[in-house]
Amino acid sequence: MNADDIKAQPNPFAGRNPGRRWISRGVMVLCTLCTALALAVLFVVLAYMGIRGIEYMTPAFFTNLPLQSPEGMRNCIIGTVILVGLASVLGVPVGMLCGIYMAEYAGKGWFTYLAQLVMDLLAGTPTILLGVIAWQLVVVPLHQQSGWSGALALAFIMVPIVARASEEMLRLVPHPHREASAGLGASKAQTLFMVILPAAKAGITTGIMLGIARVAGETAPLLFTALGNDQAVYNPSQPYPSLTLKIWQYSQSAEPAWRHQAWTAVLVLVTMVLLFTAAVRFTVRGRKVNAI
Amino acid sequence: MTAPTDPTLPHNPFIDVQQNAFRRGVDKATKAAALGGVLLTITILIIVFVVLIHGSWMALRQIGWHFFTTQAWNPVPGRDQYGVLSFLYGTGVTTFLALLIGVPLSIGTAIFITRIAPRWLAGPVSFLVELLAAIPSIAYGLWGCFVMSPWLQNYLEPILYDALKHIKLIPVGKYPSGRIEFFPANLVHGGPSGSDFLAGGLILTIMILPIITAITRDVLLQFPQEIEHGAYGLGATWWQTTRLALAYCRAGIFGAVMLGMARAIGETMAVIMVIGNTDHISASLFAGGQTMSGVLANEFMEADHPIYLSAMFYVALVLMLSSLVTNVIARALLSRIDRERQLA
Incomplete structure (x- = not known):
C-alpha cells in the first residue's frame, strides 16, 4: 500500500454529517442530565428519610420497647446488631477461606471456574430464597422461628461478598512479597499467615464491613426465619427482634404513630449502613472494592 | 546439612x-x-x-406445566388453583420498565463519569451513585410507599393518562378460565392509584441504576487510549468517539444490564410495598400486580396445607431459575471482559 492509497480512504468521521458537532454537544448535555437526575433521586430519598426521621425521633425510640408507652425500638436495634454479629461469625470465616483459596491456591482448571461461577451465582441468588432455604433447614426441624435461622440466612448472603472482597484484596498484595517470603525459607502457609494476610488486613476488614452493611439492611430473608419479637429477647433459639422486620410491620399499619416510628427506624438503619459504607470507601480509596 | x-x-x-x-x-x-x-x-x-x-x-x-398457563392463584382448599403466570408477568413487566428507564440513565451517568466529568468531580459522583446501592431495599420501599406512590397518584399518573390514553397495546393474553383469549388493551386504564406496575418499575429503576452505572463505568475505563486518540486525530467529535467506546465495550455493558436485570428479578421488599399485591394480568401501567418474590414474601408463611406450600416452593424454583439464567449470561459476558483485560 503506498501513500496515494491511504489518501484515497474516506474519513469515516467527517463529511457525511454536518451537524455532528451539535449532536455531540447535545449528547454531552443529555449524559450530564442523566447524572443530575440520578443524584437528584439520591438527594430526594435521603432528604425525606432525614427530615421525617428526625421529625418523629424521640428519646424513647432508643430506650423503650415496642409495646411500652411511649413506644421505642431498643430491642430491634440491639437485635439487628446481634443478628448481624451471629451472621458474621457463621459467614465471614467461610467467605475468607473461599477468598484465600481463589487468590492463593486456585489454578486454571475447571474447578476454579466452577468455584467462581458458584460464588457469582450465590451472590446473585434472590435473598428471599435464601430465607426460604434457612426456613427449611432450621425452622422446620425445630418447629420454631429463631435468631439462628435468621443468622444462617444472612450468613448465606455474606459468604460470597466476603469471598470476593478477600480475593481481590489478597490479589493486591504484590507478587514479589510471596517470592521474597519463599526465598527466606517460608512455607506456603507461613507466607500466607505472616506476610500476605497481614498485608491485606485492612482490605479484608473493609470487605467484611461491606458485607455487614449489606446484610444489616436485609429484610426479605428474615421474614420466615427471625420473624421479629416485641420483647427484649436476645436468645437466638427464639423469634428474634430486627429493625428491618419492624419497619416492614409498621409500614403496613394504618396507625400514624407506627408509621412515624418506621421513618425514624429507617433513618437509624440507613445512617448505620451508610456510615459503614462511607468508611469503607474512604479507607480503600483508589483501590477497587467490588461492592455489588 | x-x-x-x-x-x-x-x-x-x-x-x-x-x-x-x-x-x-x-x-x-x-x-x-x-x-x-x-x-x-x-x-x-x-x-x-x-x-x-x-x-x-x-x-x-x-400441577406440572399447567403452572405456567394458569393465571388464577386461589389457595382455598378444595377449589384451589395455582398458576405462576400473573407473578411471572408482574416480575417481567416491572423488570422491563426498570430496564427501559434505567439502562439509558445508567449508561448516560457512566459516560458522564468516565468521559465528561473532570477528575475532581468524577470521584465524588461515582461515590454518590454507589451510595444509592447501599441504601437498603426496605428504606426504598418505605419511601416509595409513602412519598413516591402518592406523588404518582396525584401528579405524574394523571399527566401520563392524558398523554397515553389513546395508545392500545399489542394484544395481551388473558386466562380467566384457563382458556387463552386475546384482545387489544389500553396502555393506561382505570384511575391512577400510585400502587401499580409503574410504581414497581420506577422503584426498581432506582435500585438497578447504581449497579449498571458502576459496572458500565468500569467497563468504559477499559476503552484503549490509542483508539480514542486515533479517532480524535481523524477529526471525530466527542460523541463519535464515545460511540466507538460503547461499541468496543458492548459485551461488558450488556453484562452490566443483565446483572441489573437479575437484581430487579430478585428484588422483594421495595416492590411489594408499591405494586398493589393483586394477582391480575393487565396491560395497563396503572393496574396493580404481584411479582414472584412478592408472593413469596406475602404468602409463604400462610401456606397451611401441603399443596399450597408446595406451590410456593414451585414459585421459588421458577424465581431461582429465572435469576440463574440471567446471572449466568451476565457473568459469562463480564468474565470475557476480565479475560481480555488480563491478556492486555
Whole structure:
C-alpha cells in the first residue's frame, strides 16, 4: 500500500454529517442530565428519610420497647446488631477461606471456574430464597422461628461478598512479597499467615464491613426465619427482634404513630449502613472494592 | 546439612520453625481448610436446589406445566388453583420498565463519569451513585410507599393518562378460565392509584441504576487510549468517539444490564410495598400486580396445607431459575471482559 492509497480512504468521521458537532454537544448535555437526575433521586430519598426521621425521633425510640408507652425500638436495634454479629461469625470465616483459596491456591482448571461461577451465582441468588432455604433447614426441624435461622440466612448472603472482597484484596498484595517470603525459607502457609494476610488486613476488614452493611439492611430473608419479637429477647433459639422486620410491620399499619416510628427506624438503619459504607470507601480509596 | 547460624545476620522469622513434617502438615491443613470453604460454598448452592426441588416436588407432579398457563392463584382448599403466570408477568413487566428507564440513565451517568466529568468531580459522583446501592431495599420501599406512590397518584399518573390514553397495546393474553383469549388493551386504564406496575418499575429503576452505572463505568475505563486518540486525530467529535467506546465495550455493558436485570428479578421488599399485591394480568401501567418474590414474601408463611406450600416452593424454583439464567449470561459476558483485560 503506498501513500496515494491511504489518501484515497474516506474519513469515516467527517463529511457525511454536518451537524455532528451539535449532536455531540447535545449528547454531552443529555449524559450530564442523566447524572443530575440520578443524584437528584439520591438527594430526594435521603432528604425525606432525614427530615421525617428526625421529625418523629424521640428519646424513647432508643430506650423503650415496642409495646411500652411511649413506644421505642431498643430491642430491634440491639437485635439487628446481634443478628448481624451471629451472621458474621457463621459467614465471614467461610467467605475468607473461599477468598484465600481463589487468590492463593486456585489454578486454571475447571474447578476454579466452577468455584467462581458458584460464588457469582450465590451472590446473585434472590435473598428471599435464601430465607426460604434457612426456613427449611432450621425452622422446620425445630418447629420454631429463631435468631439462628435468621443468622444462617444472612450468613448465606455474606459468604460470597466476603469471598470476593478477600480475593481481590489478597490479589493486591504484590507478587514479589510471596517470592521474597519463599526465598527466606517460608512455607506456603507461613507466607500466607505472616506476610500476605497481614498485608491485606485492612482490605479484608473493609470487605467484611461491606458485607455487614449489606446484610444489616436485609429484610426479605428474615421474614420466615427471625420473624421479629416485641420483647427484649436476645436468645437466638427464639423469634428474634430486627429493625428491618419492624419497619416492614409498621409500614403496613394504618396507625400514624407506627408509621412515624418506621421513618425514624429507617433513618437509624440507613445512617448505620451508610456510615459503614462511607468508611469503607474512604479507607480503600483508589483501590477497587467490588461492592455489588 | 544445616547452615551455621550467623548471629550477625538479621533475624529470620521463618528459620526457627524448621520442623519439616510439622511445616508440611500446617501447609496441607491450610490448603485443605481453604478448599473446604470453597466446597462448603458449592454445597450451599446445591442445597438451595435440593431444598427447592424437594419442596416443590408435589406441585411439580400435580400441577406440572399447567403452572405456567394458569393465571388464577386461589389457595382455598378444595377449589384451589395455582398458576405462576400473573407473578411471572408482574416480575417481567416491572423488570422491563426498570430496564427501559434505567439502562439509558445508567449508561448516560457512566459516560458522564468516565468521559465528561473532570477528575475532581468524577470521584465524588461515582461515590454518590454507589451510595444509592447501599441504601437498603426496605428504606426504598418505605419511601416509595409513602412519598413516591402518592406523588404518582396525584401528579405524574394523571399527566401520563392524558398523554397515553389513546395508545392500545399489542394484544395481551388473558386466562380467566384457563382458556387463552386475546384482545387489544389500553396502555393506561382505570384511575391512577400510585400502587401499580409503574410504581414497581420506577422503584426498581432506582435500585438497578447504581449497579449498571458502576459496572458500565468500569467497563468504559477499559476503552484503549490509542483508539480514542486515533479517532480524535481523524477529526471525530466527542460523541463519535464515545460511540466507538460503547461499541468496543458492548459485551461488558450488556453484562452490566443483565446483572441489573437479575437484581430487579430478585428484588422483594421495595416492590411489594408499591405494586398493589393483586394477582391480575393487565396491560395497563396503572393496574396493580404481584411479582414472584412478592408472593413469596406475602404468602409463604400462610401456606397451611401441603399443596399450597408446595406451590410456593414451585414459585421459588421458577424465581431461582429465572435469576440463574440471567446471572449466568451476565457473568459469562463480564468474565470475557476480565479475560481480555488480563491478556492486555
